[in-house]
Amino acid sequence: MANFVVEFPLRTLKYQEDILNRRFEIGRQIYNALVNVTQKRYKEMVKTKRYRALLSSLTGNKKLDKEIWKQISNICKQYGMSEYSFHKDVKLMQKHFKENIDSFTAQKIATELWKSYDDFFYGNGKKVYYKRYGELNSLEGKSNTSGIRFKDDTILWNGLEIPVVIDYDNYYEYQAIQSQICYNRIVRKYVRNKYKYYVQIVFKGNPPLKVDIETGEIKHYIGNGDVGLDIGTRTIAISSQSDVKILELADRIQNIENQKQKLLRKMDRSRRATNPDNYNEDGTIKKQGNKKVRWNKSNHYIKYQNELKELYRKQADIRKYQHECLANYIISLGNKVYVEKMNFAGLQKRAKNTEKNDKGKFKRKKRFGKSLANKAPSMLLNIINRKLGYYGEKLIEINTLEAKASQFNHFDGTYTKKSLSQRWNDFDGIRIQRDMYSAFRIMNISDDLKSFDIDKCNERFENFYQLHNLEVTRLTGKKNLSSIAI
Numbered sequence: 001m002a003n004f005v006v007e008f009p010l011r012t013l014k015y016q017e018d019i020l021n022r023r024f025e026i027g028r029q030i031y032n033a034l035v036n037v038t039q040k041r042y043k044e045m046v047k048t049k050r051y052r053a054l055l056s057s058l059t060g061n062k063k064l065d066k067e068i069w070k071q072i073s074n075i076c077k078q079y080g081m082s083e084y085s086f087h088k089d090v091k092l093m094q095k096h097f098k099e100n101i102d103s104f105t106a107q108k109i110a111t112e113l114w115k116s117y118d119d120f121f122y123g124n125g126k127k128v129y130y131k132r133y134g135e136l137n138s139l140e141g142k143s144n145t146s147g148i149r150f151k152d153d154t155i156l157w158n159g160l161e162i163p164v165v166i167d168y169d170n171y172y173e174y175q176a177i178q179s180q181i182c183y184n185r186i187v188r189k190y191v192r193n194k195y196k197y198y199v200q201i202v203f204k205g206n207p208p209l210k211v212d213i214e215t216g217e218i219k220h221y222i223g224n225g226d227v228g229l230d231i232g233t234r235t236i237a238i239s240s241q242s243d244v245k246i247l248e249l250a251d252r253i254q255n256i257e258n259q260k261q262k263l264l265r266k267m268d269r270s271r272r273a274t275n276p277d278n279y280n281e282d283g284t285i286k287k288q289g290n291k292k293v294r295w296n297k298s299n300h301y302i303k304y305q306n307e308l309k310e311l312y313r314k315q316a317d318i319r320k321y322q323h324e325c326l327a328n329y330i331i332s333l334g335n336k337v338y339v340e341k342m343n344f345a346g347l348q349k350r351a352k353n354t355e356k357n358d359k360g361k362f363k364r365k366k367r368f369g370k371s372l373a374n375k376a377p378s379m380l381l382n383i384i385n386r387k388l389g390y391y392g393e394k395l396i397e398i399n400t401l402e403a404k405a406s407q408f409n410h411f412d413g414t415y416t417k418k419s420l421s422q423r424w425n426d427f428d429g430i431r432i433q434r435d436m437y438s439a440f441r442i443m444n445i446s447d448d449l450k451s452f453d454i455d456k457c458n459e460r461f462e463n464f465y466q467l468h469n470l471e472v473t474r475l476t477g478k479k480n481l482s483s484i485a486i
Contacts, residue, residue, distance in 0.1 A: 002389060004207035006176045007187070010155065010197040011163040019160060020197060023100045024188065028136040030093050030101065031109050035130050037089055038081065038113070045079040069122075081117065086110040101139075102158055104147035108140050138200075140185035148184045155184065155199050164199055175208035176201075190309050206390045222391045225334035228443025230405065230435045231342065231381065233371040235483055236326075237435035239443045240333035241460060244467035246436050246475070246484055247326070249375040250319045257374060260311050263304055270301040319376055327383040331391075337384060338442050340405060341397040342377075398442060402450035405438045410457035423485035432468060433486065440464045 012020070045051055054072050058065050076082060080089075087107050094106035101109075119125035141147035149156045153164050168174050185200040210219040223242075230237040237246045272279060274296050280286055285293065297305075330337060372378075385395040398405070407415040411427055418434070425432045444456040475486040 002206050003182055003202050003204060004176075005185075005200050005202050006173065006207075007198050007200045008173075009165040010186075010199055011165055012197050016160060016162055017195065017197065019100075020186065020188065021195070023139065024136055025133075026097050026100050027105070027109055027139050028131050028133070030090060030097070030106060031113060031136060032130045033093055034086065034090055034110060034113050035128060038086065038117070039128070041079050041081060042117075045075065045081060048075070051075050072121075076121070083111060083114040086114050100158060102141070102147040104142040105139050108142060137189070138185055138187045140200075141183045143183055144181040148186060150181055150184050150199070150201055155186070157186070162197075171213065172208055172210050176203060179203040179205055179208075190306075190313060192310060193306050220328045221332060222388075222393070223332050223334045225336065226443045227330060227334040227337045228439040228441065228445075229330070229337065229339040230439040230442060231339060231377050232435070232483065233377065234375050234481060235435065236377070236380070237433075237439040238330060238333070239436060239439035239464060241463060242333060244436055244440070244464060244471050246433065246471060246486075248481055248484075249326075249377060249380065250322045252318050252322060253315050253374060256311055256315045256318070260308065260315075263308050263311065267301060267304045267308070270298055270304065271295065274298045274301065315374075319374075320379070323376070323380045323383050326380060327387050330384055331387050335388070335391065335393050336396065337388060337393075338396045338398055338445055339381060340400045340403070340442060342381075342400070396449070398445050398449045403442075403445065403452065405441045405452075406434065408441055408452055410441060410444075410452060410454060410461070413454065423483070430465070432465070433472065433484070435484070436468050436471065440468075 051072070054068055054075070057068055077085070087110050090106045090110040091103065094101055094103055097106075113128070116125065116128045120128055139148070141149070144150055147157065150164065153166055155162045155164055166173055166177060168177075180203065182202040182204050185202065187198045187200055188195045189198065211217065212219055223240075225241050228239040230239075235246060235248055238244065272283075278286055278293055278295065381395060388394050404415055407417055409416060409425075409427070423434050425434055425437055440461075441452055441457065444453050444460065445451075446453045472486055475484065478486075480486050
Protein backbone atom coordinates (compact mmCIF):
# COMPACT_ATOMS: atom_id res chain seq x y z
CA MET A 1 0.00 0.00 0.00
CA ALA A 2 1.30 3.49 -0.88
CA ASN A 3 2.26 6.03 1.78
CA PHE A 4 2.82 9.76 1.63
CA VAL A 5 4.60 12.20 3.94
CA VAL A 6 3.56 15.68 5.08
CA GLU A 7 5.93 17.84 7.12
CA PHE A 8 4.63 20.21 9.80
CA PRO A 9 6.61 22.68 11.96
CA LEU A 10 6.73 22.11 15.73
CA ARG A 11 6.14 25.01 18.14
CA THR A 12 8.93 24.19 20.58
CA LEU A 13 10.02 25.86 23.81
CA LYS A 14 13.67 26.15 24.78
CA TYR A 15 13.57 23.33 27.33
CA GLN A 16 11.84 21.06 24.77
CA GLU A 17 14.57 21.80 22.21
CA ASP A 18 17.22 20.86 24.79
CA ILE A 19 15.44 17.54 25.45
CA LEU A 20 15.10 16.82 21.72
CA ASN A 21 18.79 17.58 21.13
CA ARG A 22 19.71 15.24 23.99
CA ARG A 23 17.56 12.50 22.44
CA PHE A 24 19.15 12.94 19.01
CA GLU A 25 22.57 12.58 20.65
CA ILE A 26 21.46 9.48 22.59
CA GLY A 27 20.11 8.02 19.35
CA ARG A 28 23.51 8.62 17.71
CA GLN A 29 25.32 6.94 20.61
CA ILE A 30 22.99 3.91 20.42
CA TYR A 31 23.62 3.68 16.65
CA ASN A 32 27.40 3.84 17.11
CA ALA A 33 27.35 1.32 19.98
CA LEU A 34 25.41 -1.02 17.71
CA VAL A 35 27.95 -0.49 14.92
CA ASN A 36 30.71 -1.38 17.38
CA VAL A 37 29.03 -4.64 18.43
CA THR A 38 28.10 -5.74 14.91
CA GLN A 39 31.50 -4.92 13.40
CA LYS A 40 33.16 -7.36 15.82
CA ARG A 41 30.76 -10.10 14.68
CA TYR A 42 31.30 -9.26 11.04
CA LYS A 43 35.10 -9.50 11.41
CA GLU A 44 34.74 -12.93 13.00
CA MET A 45 32.36 -14.05 10.26
CA VAL A 46 34.65 -13.06 7.36
CA LYS A 47 37.50 -15.05 8.93
CA THR A 48 35.65 -18.33 8.35
CA LYS A 49 36.74 -20.43 5.37
CA ARG A 50 33.16 -21.32 4.45
CA TYR A 51 32.05 -17.70 4.14
CA ARG A 52 35.07 -16.76 2.01
CA ALA A 53 34.61 -19.85 -0.18
CA LEU A 54 30.96 -18.96 -0.82
CA LEU A 55 31.88 -15.37 -1.74
CA SER A 56 34.56 -16.54 -4.18
CA SER A 57 32.10 -18.98 -5.81
CA LEU A 58 29.68 -16.18 -6.83
CA THR A 59 29.41 -15.95 -10.62
CA GLY A 60 27.43 -12.72 -11.05
CA ASN A 61 24.47 -14.64 -12.55
CA LYS A 62 21.40 -14.09 -10.36
CA LYS A 63 19.84 -17.48 -11.08
CA LEU A 64 23.05 -19.44 -10.51
CA ASP A 65 23.95 -17.47 -7.38
CA LYS A 66 20.53 -17.76 -5.73
CA GLU A 67 21.43 -20.86 -3.70
CA ILE A 68 24.84 -19.43 -2.75
CA TRP A 69 23.23 -16.25 -1.42
CA LYS A 70 20.87 -18.39 0.67
CA GLN A 71 23.86 -20.10 2.30
CA ILE A 72 25.58 -16.75 2.89
CA SER A 73 22.37 -15.44 4.47
CA ASN A 74 22.26 -18.46 6.82
CA ILE A 75 25.85 -17.80 7.93
CA CYS A 76 24.98 -14.14 8.58
CA LYS A 77 22.08 -15.23 10.80
CA GLN A 78 24.35 -17.62 12.70
CA TYR A 79 26.69 -14.73 13.49
CA GLY A 80 23.85 -12.39 14.48
CA MET A 81 24.07 -10.32 11.31
CA SER A 82 20.34 -9.91 10.72
CA GLU A 83 17.71 -7.26 11.41
CA TYR A 84 16.07 -9.43 14.07
CA SER A 85 19.41 -9.85 15.90
CA PHE A 86 20.01 -6.10 15.75
CA HIS A 87 16.61 -5.54 17.39
CA LYS A 88 17.62 -7.90 20.23
CA ASP A 89 20.91 -6.06 20.71
CA VAL A 90 19.32 -2.61 20.78
CA LYS A 91 16.75 -3.77 23.33
CA LEU A 92 19.50 -4.16 25.94
CA MET A 93 20.95 -0.74 25.10
CA GLN A 94 17.57 1.02 25.14
CA LYS A 95 16.90 0.04 28.77
CA HIS A 96 19.62 2.45 29.90
CA PHE A 97 17.92 5.33 28.06
CA LYS A 98 14.25 4.41 28.47
CA GLU A 99 13.39 7.85 29.87
CA ASN A 100 14.39 9.39 26.52
CA ILE A 101 14.23 6.68 23.84
CA ASP A 102 11.29 4.26 23.66
CA SER A 103 11.64 0.69 22.39
CA PHE A 104 9.99 1.33 18.99
CA THR A 105 12.31 4.25 18.24
CA ALA A 106 15.31 2.16 19.29
CA GLN A 107 14.21 -0.62 16.92
CA LYS A 108 13.99 1.88 14.06
CA ILE A 109 17.60 2.94 14.84
CA ALA A 110 18.60 -0.73 14.56
CA THR A 111 16.65 -1.06 11.31
CA GLU A 112 18.49 1.96 9.89
CA LEU A 113 21.82 0.26 10.64
CA TRP A 114 20.59 -2.99 9.09
CA LYS A 115 19.78 -1.12 5.86
CA SER A 116 23.44 -0.06 5.72
CA TYR A 117 24.59 -3.66 6.18
CA ASP A 118 22.03 -4.90 3.66
CA ASP A 119 23.44 -2.48 1.10
CA PHE A 120 26.96 -3.51 2.11
CA PHE A 121 26.24 -7.24 1.68
CA TYR A 122 23.95 -7.25 -1.35
CA GLY A 123 24.16 -3.79 -2.92
CA ASN A 124 26.82 -1.22 -3.76
CA GLY A 125 27.82 -0.28 -0.21
CA LYS A 126 31.55 -0.20 0.58
CA LYS A 127 31.66 0.26 4.33
CA VAL A 128 29.42 0.77 7.38
CA TYR A 129 30.29 4.08 9.02
CA TYR A 130 29.87 5.53 12.50
CA LYS A 131 27.79 8.70 12.78
CA ARG A 132 29.73 11.80 13.80
CA TYR A 133 28.49 14.34 16.33
CA GLY A 134 25.47 16.19 14.97
CA GLU A 135 24.95 13.81 12.03
CA LEU A 136 21.81 12.06 13.30
CA ASN A 137 18.97 14.52 12.74
CA SER A 138 15.84 12.34 12.62
CA LEU A 139 14.19 9.80 14.89
CA GLU A 140 11.03 7.90 14.03
CA GLY A 141 8.57 5.45 15.54
CA LYS A 142 6.87 2.34 14.17
CA SER A 143 3.22 3.25 14.72
CA ASN A 144 0.97 6.00 16.07
CA THR A 145 -0.09 3.95 19.09
CA SER A 146 3.20 3.92 21.00
CA GLY A 147 6.42 5.95 21.13
CA ILE A 148 6.25 9.10 18.98
CA ARG A 149 2.50 9.78 18.71
CA PHE A 150 0.32 12.44 17.08
CA LYS A 151 -2.90 13.30 18.89
CA ASP A 152 -5.07 16.44 18.98
CA ASP A 153 -2.56 18.53 17.00
CA THR A 154 0.19 17.60 19.46
CA ILE A 155 3.24 15.32 19.36
CA LEU A 156 3.46 13.13 22.47
CA TRP A 157 6.76 11.39 23.20
CA ASN A 158 8.06 10.16 26.56
CA GLY A 159 6.69 13.07 28.59
CA LEU A 160 7.08 15.70 25.87
CA GLU A 161 3.97 17.46 24.54
CA ILE A 162 4.82 19.68 21.58
CA PRO A 163 2.12 21.56 19.58
CA VAL A 164 2.10 20.95 15.80
CA VAL A 165 1.50 23.93 13.50
CA ILE A 166 -1.21 22.85 11.03
CA ASP A 167 -2.83 25.28 8.59
CA TYR A 168 -6.41 24.00 8.35
CA ASP A 169 -7.19 26.70 5.78
CA ASN A 170 -4.72 24.95 3.49
CA TYR A 171 -6.83 22.42 1.54
CA TYR A 172 -3.94 19.96 1.12
CA GLU A 173 -2.98 19.92 4.82
CA TYR A 174 -6.64 19.69 5.87
CA GLN A 175 -7.28 16.69 3.58
CA ALA A 176 -4.00 15.00 4.56
CA ILE A 177 -4.71 15.17 8.29
CA GLN A 178 -7.95 13.22 7.73
CA SER A 179 -5.94 10.20 6.50
CA GLN A 180 -4.87 7.28 8.68
CA ILE A 181 -1.44 7.74 10.27
CA CYS A 182 1.19 5.09 9.76
CA TYR A 183 3.98 6.50 11.98
CA ASN A 184 5.72 9.79 12.87
CA ARG A 185 9.25 11.11 12.41
CA ILE A 186 10.81 14.04 14.29
CA VAL A 187 13.37 15.99 12.26
CA ARG A 188 15.69 18.88 13.08
CA LYS A 189 17.11 21.19 10.43
CA TYR A 190 19.83 23.82 10.75
CA VAL A 191 18.11 26.96 9.43
CA ARG A 192 19.70 30.41 9.65
CA ASN A 193 22.19 29.55 12.41
CA LYS A 194 19.78 27.63 14.63
CA TYR A 195 17.98 24.31 14.73
CA LYS A 196 14.31 24.19 13.82
CA TYR A 197 12.14 21.18 14.56
CA TYR A 198 9.51 19.45 12.43
CA VAL A 199 7.33 16.35 12.48
CA GLN A 200 6.99 14.31 9.32
CA ILE A 201 3.74 12.36 9.54
CA VAL A 202 3.64 9.29 7.30
CA PHE A 203 0.05 8.70 6.18
CA LYS A 204 -1.42 5.59 4.57
CA GLY A 205 -2.72 5.75 1.00
CA ASN A 206 -2.22 8.27 -1.80
CA PRO A 207 -1.75 11.99 -1.13
CA PRO A 208 -4.75 14.31 -1.62
CA LEU A 209 -4.97 16.22 -4.87
CA LYS A 210 -3.78 19.83 -4.83
CA VAL A 211 -6.52 22.25 -5.87
CA ASP A 212 -6.39 25.89 -6.97
CA ILE A 213 -8.33 27.76 -4.26
CA GLU A 214 -9.61 30.47 -6.61
CA THR A 215 -10.78 28.28 -9.53
CA GLY A 216 -11.27 24.91 -7.82
CA GLU A 217 -9.28 23.19 -10.60
CA ILE A 218 -6.88 20.34 -9.91
CA LYS A 219 -3.32 21.68 -10.07
CA HIS A 220 -1.48 18.53 -11.11
CA TYR A 221 -2.87 15.72 -13.22
CA ILE A 222 -1.57 12.79 -15.25
CA GLY A 223 -1.70 12.92 -19.04
CA ASN A 224 -2.35 10.16 -21.53
CA GLY A 225 0.24 8.85 -24.00
CA ASP A 226 3.92 8.05 -24.39
CA VAL A 227 6.75 10.18 -23.02
CA GLY A 228 10.44 9.60 -23.74
CA LEU A 229 13.20 10.88 -21.43
CA ASP A 230 16.88 11.13 -22.34
CA ILE A 231 18.50 12.04 -19.03
CA GLY A 232 22.12 12.99 -18.62
CA THR A 233 24.33 14.18 -15.79
CA ARG A 234 23.19 17.82 -16.14
CA THR A 235 20.32 17.93 -18.66
CA ILE A 236 17.14 16.11 -19.59
CA ALA A 237 15.48 15.90 -23.01
CA ILE A 238 11.72 15.24 -23.03
CA SER A 239 9.64 14.10 -25.99
CA SER A 240 5.88 13.65 -26.11
CA GLN A 241 3.13 14.18 -28.67
CA SER A 242 2.23 17.55 -27.12
CA ASP A 243 5.65 19.01 -26.25
CA VAL A 244 9.40 18.58 -26.78
CA LYS A 245 11.88 20.12 -24.38
CA ILE A 246 15.54 20.04 -23.37
CA LEU A 247 16.18 21.47 -19.91
CA GLU A 248 19.01 21.91 -17.46
CA LEU A 249 18.38 19.97 -14.26
CA ALA A 250 17.96 22.15 -11.15
CA ASP A 251 19.33 25.24 -12.89
CA ARG A 252 18.73 27.49 -9.85
CA ILE A 253 21.37 25.79 -7.67
CA GLN A 254 24.35 27.09 -9.69
CA ASN A 255 24.33 30.47 -7.90
CA ILE A 256 24.53 28.65 -4.55
CA GLU A 257 27.36 26.48 -5.91
CA ASN A 258 29.34 29.66 -6.66
CA GLN A 259 28.71 30.93 -3.12
CA LYS A 260 29.92 27.59 -1.73
CA GLN A 261 33.19 27.81 -3.66
CA LYS A 262 33.94 31.29 -2.29
CA LEU A 263 33.09 30.21 1.26
CA LEU A 264 35.26 27.07 1.02
CA ARG A 265 38.23 29.22 -0.06
CA LYS A 266 37.65 31.48 2.97
CA MET A 267 37.54 28.42 5.25
CA ASP A 268 40.77 27.07 3.77
CA ARG A 269 42.59 30.39 4.33
CA SER A 270 41.30 30.58 7.91
CA ARG A 271 42.35 27.01 8.69
CA ARG A 272 45.85 27.53 7.28
CA ALA A 273 46.30 30.74 9.29
CA THR A 274 45.13 29.05 12.53
CA ASN A 275 47.09 25.77 12.05
CA PRO A 276 50.43 26.64 10.37
CA ASP A 277 52.21 23.69 12.03
CA ASN A 278 49.90 21.20 10.24
CA TYR A 279 51.21 22.14 6.78
CA ASN A 280 54.42 21.47 4.85
CA GLU A 281 56.26 24.27 3.04
CA ASP A 282 54.61 23.28 -0.25
CA GLY A 283 51.13 23.71 1.30
CA THR A 284 50.31 20.01 1.71
CA ILE A 285 49.09 18.61 5.04
CA LYS A 286 51.77 17.02 7.23
CA LYS A 287 51.42 13.32 7.88
CA GLN A 288 51.25 12.52 11.60
CA GLY A 289 51.80 8.76 11.30
CA ASN A 290 49.16 6.89 13.28
CA LYS A 291 48.15 10.06 15.12
CA LYS A 292 45.09 12.03 14.09
CA VAL A 293 45.76 15.55 12.82
CA ARG A 294 44.45 18.08 15.35
CA TRP A 295 42.78 21.20 13.98
CA ASN A 296 42.11 24.42 15.86
CA LYS A 297 39.01 26.28 14.70
CA SER A 298 38.82 30.05 15.00
CA ASN A 299 35.53 31.85 15.62
CA HIS A 300 35.57 32.99 12.00
CA TYR A 301 36.01 29.38 10.83
CA ILE A 302 33.05 28.20 12.94
CA LYS A 303 30.97 31.06 11.50
CA TYR A 304 31.91 29.99 7.95
CA GLN A 305 31.07 26.35 8.79
CA ASN A 306 27.56 27.37 9.85
CA GLU A 307 27.14 29.47 6.70
CA LEU A 308 28.22 26.48 4.60
CA LYS A 309 25.72 24.23 6.38
CA GLU A 310 22.98 26.75 5.57
CA LEU A 311 24.00 26.82 1.89
CA TYR A 312 23.88 23.02 1.67
CA ARG A 313 20.37 23.08 3.15
CA LYS A 314 19.20 25.74 0.69
CA GLN A 315 20.71 23.86 -2.22
CA ALA A 316 19.03 20.60 -1.21
CA ASP A 317 15.64 22.30 -0.77
CA ILE A 318 15.84 24.14 -4.12
CA ARG A 319 16.96 20.98 -5.94
CA LYS A 320 14.10 18.92 -4.50
CA TYR A 321 11.54 21.65 -5.22
CA GLN A 322 12.66 21.96 -8.86
CA HIS A 323 12.66 18.17 -9.32
CA GLU A 324 9.12 17.93 -7.89
CA CYS A 325 7.91 20.66 -10.29
CA LEU A 326 9.64 19.03 -13.29
CA ALA A 327 8.20 15.61 -12.37
CA ASN A 328 4.67 17.13 -12.28
CA TYR A 329 5.24 18.59 -15.74
CA ILE A 330 6.55 15.29 -17.16
CA ILE A 331 3.65 13.14 -15.92
CA SER A 332 1.19 15.76 -17.23
CA LEU A 333 2.48 14.90 -20.74
CA GLY A 334 1.60 11.20 -20.55
CA ASN A 335 1.09 8.14 -18.36
CA LYS A 336 3.66 5.88 -20.10
CA VAL A 337 7.07 7.36 -19.28
CA TYR A 338 10.12 5.62 -20.77
CA VAL A 339 13.78 6.16 -19.85
CA GLU A 340 17.06 4.37 -20.50
CA LYS A 341 18.36 2.28 -17.62
CA MET A 342 21.25 4.31 -16.21
CA ASN A 343 24.12 3.37 -13.89
CA PHE A 344 24.73 6.73 -12.22
CA ALA A 345 26.92 5.15 -9.54
CA GLY A 346 29.30 3.98 -12.28
CA LEU A 347 29.49 7.49 -13.74
CA GLN A 348 30.53 8.88 -10.35
CA LYS A 349 33.64 6.69 -10.10
CA ARG A 350 37.03 7.97 -11.12
CA ALA A 351 38.60 6.39 -14.17
CA LYS A 352 40.97 3.51 -13.31
CA ASN A 353 43.40 3.78 -16.23
CA THR A 354 45.82 6.66 -16.69
CA GLU A 355 45.49 7.94 -20.27
CA LYS A 356 46.94 10.74 -22.40
CA ASN A 357 45.17 12.94 -24.92
CA ASP A 358 46.31 13.81 -28.47
CA LYS A 359 48.68 16.50 -27.14
CA GLY A 360 50.42 14.07 -24.78
CA LYS A 361 48.88 15.50 -21.60
CA PHE A 362 47.38 13.24 -18.99
CA LYS A 363 43.59 13.05 -18.98
CA ARG A 364 41.77 13.83 -15.76
CA LYS A 365 40.54 10.76 -13.91
CA LYS A 366 37.59 12.68 -12.51
CA ARG A 367 34.32 11.97 -14.27
CA PHE A 368 30.80 13.18 -13.40
CA GLY A 369 30.79 12.97 -9.59
CA LYS A 370 30.24 16.68 -8.93
CA SER A 371 27.54 17.11 -11.61
CA LEU A 372 25.63 14.09 -10.33
CA ALA A 373 25.87 15.30 -6.73
CA ASN A 374 24.58 18.77 -7.66
CA LYS A 375 21.94 17.86 -10.24
CA ALA A 376 20.79 14.52 -8.73
CA PRO A 377 19.23 12.98 -11.89
CA SER A 378 18.56 9.72 -10.04
CA MET A 379 16.45 11.62 -7.49
CA LEU A 380 14.34 13.06 -10.30
CA LEU A 381 13.65 9.58 -11.69
CA ASN A 382 12.66 8.33 -8.22
CA ILE A 383 10.24 11.26 -7.81
CA ILE A 384 8.68 10.58 -11.24
CA ASN A 385 8.29 6.90 -10.35
CA ARG A 386 6.68 7.79 -7.00
CA LYS A 387 4.20 10.20 -8.60
CA LEU A 388 3.30 7.69 -11.32
CA GLY A 389 2.67 5.10 -8.59
CA TYR A 390 -0.21 7.21 -7.24
CA TYR A 391 -2.03 6.50 -10.54
CA GLY A 392 -1.12 2.81 -10.77
CA GLU A 393 1.70 3.42 -13.29
CA LYS A 394 5.49 3.20 -13.02
CA LEU A 395 8.59 4.52 -14.76
CA ILE A 396 9.50 2.09 -17.57
CA GLU A 397 13.22 1.43 -18.09
CA ILE A 398 14.27 0.33 -21.56
CA ASN A 399 17.24 -1.93 -22.26
CA THR A 400 20.08 0.56 -22.88
CA LEU A 401 22.57 -1.90 -24.42
CA GLU A 402 20.05 -3.52 -26.76
CA ALA A 403 18.12 -0.42 -27.86
CA LYS A 404 21.07 2.01 -28.34
CA ALA A 405 18.78 5.04 -28.55
CA SER A 406 21.59 7.52 -29.26
CA GLN A 407 22.85 5.48 -32.24
CA PHE A 408 19.62 4.45 -34.01
CA ASN A 409 18.43 6.10 -37.24
CA HIS A 410 14.72 5.43 -37.74
CA PHE A 411 14.83 6.61 -41.40
CA ASP A 412 16.91 3.63 -42.58
CA GLY A 413 17.04 1.39 -39.46
CA THR A 414 20.84 1.61 -39.07
CA TYR A 415 23.00 2.17 -35.99
CA THR A 416 25.86 4.69 -36.06
CA LYS A 417 28.12 5.27 -33.08
CA LYS A 418 28.79 8.97 -32.40
CA SER A 419 31.28 10.78 -30.21
CA LEU A 420 29.98 12.76 -27.22
CA SER A 421 31.05 16.01 -28.88
CA GLN A 422 28.70 15.39 -31.83
CA ARG A 423 25.52 17.11 -30.59
CA TRP A 424 23.53 17.25 -33.87
CA ASN A 425 22.25 14.68 -36.36
CA ASP A 426 21.97 15.48 -40.09
CA PHE A 427 19.58 13.37 -42.20
CA ASP A 428 19.42 14.63 -45.82
CA GLY A 429 19.03 18.28 -44.82
CA ILE A 430 17.04 17.58 -41.63
CA ARG A 431 19.07 18.80 -38.65
CA ILE A 432 18.02 17.45 -35.24
CA GLN A 433 19.51 18.02 -31.80
CA ARG A 434 20.96 14.72 -30.57
CA ASP A 435 19.35 14.50 -27.10
CA MET A 436 15.86 15.49 -28.22
CA TYR A 437 16.02 12.95 -31.06
CA SER A 438 17.16 10.30 -28.57
CA ALA A 439 14.15 11.13 -26.33
CA PHE A 440 11.89 10.81 -29.40
CA ARG A 441 13.22 7.33 -30.16
CA ILE A 442 12.86 6.26 -26.52
CA MET A 443 9.23 7.44 -26.65
CA ASN A 444 8.65 5.06 -29.57
CA ILE A 445 10.18 1.93 -28.04
CA SER A 446 8.58 -1.43 -28.86
CA ASP A 447 6.80 -3.56 -26.27
CA ASP A 448 9.93 -5.72 -25.83
CA LEU A 449 11.81 -2.57 -24.60
CA LYS A 450 14.78 -3.62 -26.77
CA SER A 451 13.93 -2.28 -30.24
CA PHE A 452 12.08 0.69 -31.73
CA ASP A 453 8.67 0.74 -33.38
CA ILE A 454 9.44 2.11 -36.87
CA ASP A 455 5.77 2.67 -37.70
CA LYS A 456 5.31 4.85 -34.61
CA CYS A 457 8.52 6.76 -35.41
CA ASN A 458 7.35 7.53 -38.97
CA GLU A 459 3.83 8.41 -37.87
CA ARG A 460 4.94 10.79 -35.12
CA PHE A 461 8.09 12.32 -36.65
CA GLU A 462 6.53 15.31 -38.43
CA ASN A 463 4.82 16.48 -35.20
CA PHE A 464 8.06 15.89 -33.25
CA TYR A 465 10.11 17.88 -35.77
CA GLN A 466 7.80 20.90 -35.53
CA LEU A 467 7.94 20.85 -31.71
CA HIS A 468 11.71 20.31 -31.88
CA ASN A 469 12.15 23.43 -34.02
CA LEU A 470 10.03 25.49 -31.61
CA GLU A 471 12.29 24.38 -28.73
CA VAL A 472 15.44 25.22 -30.73
CA THR A 473 13.99 28.69 -31.43
CA ARG A 474 13.23 29.16 -27.72
CA LEU A 475 16.81 28.29 -26.74
CA THR A 476 18.61 30.16 -29.54
CA GLY A 477 20.50 33.18 -28.26
CA LYS A 478 20.24 32.14 -24.61
CA LYS A 479 23.17 31.11 -22.44
CA ASN A 480 22.95 27.31 -22.54
CA LEU A 481 25.14 24.41 -21.50
CA SER A 482 27.76 23.25 -24.00
CA SER A 483 26.12 19.78 -23.99
CA ILE A 484 22.93 21.31 -25.46
CA ALA A 485 24.93 23.09 -28.20
CA ILE A 486 22.22 25.61 -29.10
